[in-house]
Amino acid sequence: MSSKYYELNEEAINDLVNSSEEVDVVINKKNKIKNLLKLSFIKFWFGGALCYFVLWGLGIYVSNDLDMFVLLAFVLAITSDFLLNPIIRYISSEGFKYSKYIFINISYKKIYSLFFHIIYSFIIVFSIYITYVVLNSFIFNGKLGVEPLLFGLIYLVFDSTFVLLKNIFIRVYKFYFKTNP
DSSP: OOGGGGOOOHHHHHHHHHOOOOOOOOOOTTSOOOHHHHHHHHHHHHHHHHIIIIIITSTTTOOOHHHHHHHHHHHHHHHIIIIIHHHHHHHSTTTTSOOTTOSOOOOTTSHHHHHHHHHHHHHHHHHHHHHHHHIIIIISTTOOOOOHHHHHHHHHHHHHHHHHHHHHHHHHHHHHHHHOO
16 A cells, blocks of 8 residues: 555645635525424333333233332333433433423432432323223223333323423423512
């Protein structure tokens, strides 16, 4: 190999660096996927994956419904604290400070964040359980089983509802204390 292959064209580099032209970069905003759509899909997929791996995967080994309920809540808490929330913080435009797409805005590096995520996960899993009970009691007459797509959709609905309620509460709280110091 010749050493000419690895030589830089210093003249072209200097021309680029010293040029005074401003280049207008046009960003096509029509093709840009909104953060809310991306994050909603990630939460939907996450809920479905939890159902697939925990409920379907461990359903043979864990026969008691209460044990499965507790196990699912713990797995949901651990994976959302260490996996889902950092992904959401990375994708959302707010970065690693406050995120309006997450219910509990505590860094996973703090030990008490896992405790709060466990409580929140029990509330989410209990809400999903009650939804399945209501659907089976009144609409499907006990024929609706737990499957990943519907589980992910119900998880997305409840998580988004709780996050929306949290954001409304924070907005009202800030408005009240901003106008009445």
